[in-house]
Amino acid sequence: MHELTLADVVREHRRSRPETVALVDGDRRLTYPELDERTNRLAGALAAAGVGRGDRVLWLGVNSFRILELLVAVGKLGAVLCPANWRQSTDELRFVLDDLRPAVVVWESGPLEEALDPLRAGSDARWICHNGEGPEGYEEWIAGHPAVDPAVEVPDTDPVLLLYTAAFDGRPNGALLSHRALVSHSLVLGALRQPEEGFVFLDSGPLFHVGTMMFAAMTLVYGGTNVLLPTFDAELACTLIERERCQGAMLFPAMITQLVEANADRRFDLSSLRFGPFDEQWNSMITLDDSPWGRSFAGYGQTQVAGMLTFHGLGLGGLGTSGRPSLLAQVRILDADGAEVPDGTVGEIVARGPHVFSGYFRRPELTARTLRDGWHHTGDLGRREKDGTLSFVGPKLRMIKSGGENVYPAEVERALQEHPAVTGAAVIGRPDETWGQHVVAIVTVSEPVAEAELIAHVRGLVASYKKPKAVVVVDEIPRRGFTPDYDLLDDAHGGGGYPGS
């Protein structure tokens, strides 16, 4: 009675928006009634292949309308879709396959085939080629099943989407997002972005990433049109924006630069696109988005909250760097003992609310550590400012204990990086007989700078016990993804003695 799954969303749009195009991909255009019918066939095909409640379906391919219809179809069965990062190596994909144990793999022939071929050999799953012909080709596979709604009662707290998150500890973890998480996040994102009837979104980023998926879900929930871009290509993006009159897109500065270049001669009419300002040329091609999202987009987010936990648009002009929490979330900043810290103090960001994820797939211990005492522990550090806005400080990763006080490397690194000569910074703890540990800074610099000056600079920004006792200048800081490789740095610079280690 009070449930609403993504499948229900499509069941309703089928009736309420019979003429609206739900998905556009190349020459293919699916209206909502067609989407509902195809996802019925697809659910039938999946069920016949053994997919039931809680089972996984793996997508190995670039962006396609089929990712979104698979999402709805698995939702009709209470199953889970994982659109994997196709840029990964065969070994990385093998890890995903072994970890996920999918009942069905929908894969893409063509350039990706070389990486996928070795995986198919030993796999128990049913492999369907989404762009292939014949009985193992997707279209023939689903055509054999009737367009009858499976009519399975699926609680909207059931997970429907699994996205692997950044592997800080060397191993990707599958974050499970429920129907309710995706639908409720969509409502909040929409409250900021204000899509109206007839909204058209260009899925110009990868759907295996929450940044694009959250907009695809929002567009679905609002009954709009998702236009799929297989992979980013500036010319094709311009063509689609013009042809489909796209109002939104997922664009980073580097992508905007490419769009501006591709449209330097004004071949394309991009005026339907409502987006934030960039440079003079860009601003004159598009329509500036005056929604709260458009005036200051994003905030602080992560896959584990289905997208954004805080929004700049809810804290316009505020003191914090990350705005205010989602209208459907509670956020607290906790110390290492789980107590709320006073405003202005850095601690771990924890959250609760309907769009928090359901845990990690097959990681009971990590899940229990992350979702505990009624709160999702984000593993990120933040600070509540005097006006209630939040500032994201950095990943928590690990803690240094010096003189009984907790020191989070990210906070000290941020302070170091505010010095004009510092181009990169990482902070470790060295064992210390008196203090347990002391703080050591490893930095890269653009010009020579005295150790004492850097230490004084940090002291001016954070509590004294957090300042480095020593500064090491290096040519390059080793990284694992975005974050410093602390294990390597510890080895190289004498780090150790961390609490709990």
Place this chain on the structure above:
Amino acid sequence: MHELTLADVVREHRRSRPETVALVDGDRRLTYPELDERTNRLAGALAAAGVGRGDRVLWLGVNSFRILELLVAVGKLGAVLCPANWRQSTDELRFVLDDLRPAVVVWESGPLEEALDPLRAGSDARWICHNGEGPEGYEEWIAGHPAVDPAVEVPDTDPVLLLYTAAFDGRPNGALLSHRALVSHSLVLGALRQPEEGFVFLDSGPLFHVGTMMFAAMTLVYGGTNVLLPTFDAELACTLIERERCQGAMLFPAMITQLVEANADRRFDLSSLRFGPFDEQWNSMITLDDSPWGRSFAGYGQTQVAGMLTFHGLGLGGLGTSGRPSLLAQVRILDADGAEVPDGTVGEIVARGPHVFSGYFRRPELTARTLRDGWHHTGDLGRREKDGTLSFVGPKLRMIKSGGENVYPAEVERALQEHPAVTGAAVIGRPDETWGQHVVAIVTVSEPVAEAELIAHVRGLVASYKKPKAVVVVDEIPRRGFTPDYDLLDDAHGGGGYPGS
């Protein structure tokens, strides 16, 4: 972990919006931290008076900030607030008191006292005078309790608000609305009305009615400011709009006319108010609201869905008279056997989704009849148009069965009323040996019109079996509230033989 109650909303705003005024009432201004503290004291006072999970608190007074703080406070305990219609007679209020069996009654001294005094005598409840002094006065009562959060775990599916609904069958029924219903409806209403940071709403209608309460809840959820108008007074409304820079208000045409009159000399600056267009004068005093809600407000709603089930703003330019469903609702149109009817056919509107109510208080049979087979049966008739938009046709009330076909009086009445001479219409069924029943129209007219002409007129608009066999012209149609009094009409005009009767 995934819950969010109205109490949680305030707990978060306390931290995220420490400087924002939550409630304004006369000279009183409560910030969110103050609201959170007062509701902690209040929850303590209520708990001490025996209020626990599922218990009721009755408000008997005009609009006040205390209704909204009571709502949050009962929410902290899992209890339920009923703001009653204070315009009711002593006998009507006695029914409410007997039906609700509240643990605490918060009442208002002054003009209402005469109606309330007889009720207090035999009541077991604790009576607190919200505008009175001494130990039974509200402020002293709550001052004695510490501002400590009761920290009771309250599922957001627990009811928190009870509103009595129109008594079609002669007896008001208390519709229970959960935290989740109010919060999720607020998100959808906000998606249409687009309140932004700093939103200020004037509660200019009665909070015992869902029409104002839904905006008060939305304003709370969005972290805005609710400004309370005790009862409607055009001059005071203008004063408050100007002083508080109100952006929204609950206004019907008659109220707008009064505001325009009160501000004929332009004493008040009402330009902060964003509202739909009315007349030339109004349009020039305010700022036209260009949100989807402002461009075409409302839709079809009822207390049992926490406000609106469909929104004009989601069907701008559509064929139907009521727009499209809430983004968090599914709607179906069913025939008398519970099967979905084809587009264009009138049937009962049923709905499901997170903002559907939780049932009627102490009405297990009515609740079972209303919330069945996974759907809320609204008791209203509607039609799905070809473009997916919906048209509200009228209350279902009862059905006529003629020749095996179902005829809903409201549909025939609507057809009759489209004739220029007809000023009012009611339709009953008369027992018929051949057909079971036949349709009889009772009408009031502005000028004489032939029976045959009216029958032909109806025949041109609806299926033949729905047309009246006889038309009776009367001076006045007896009504019960908005709807014809069918029992009286049956007695006077030979109605009877209804299916199931």
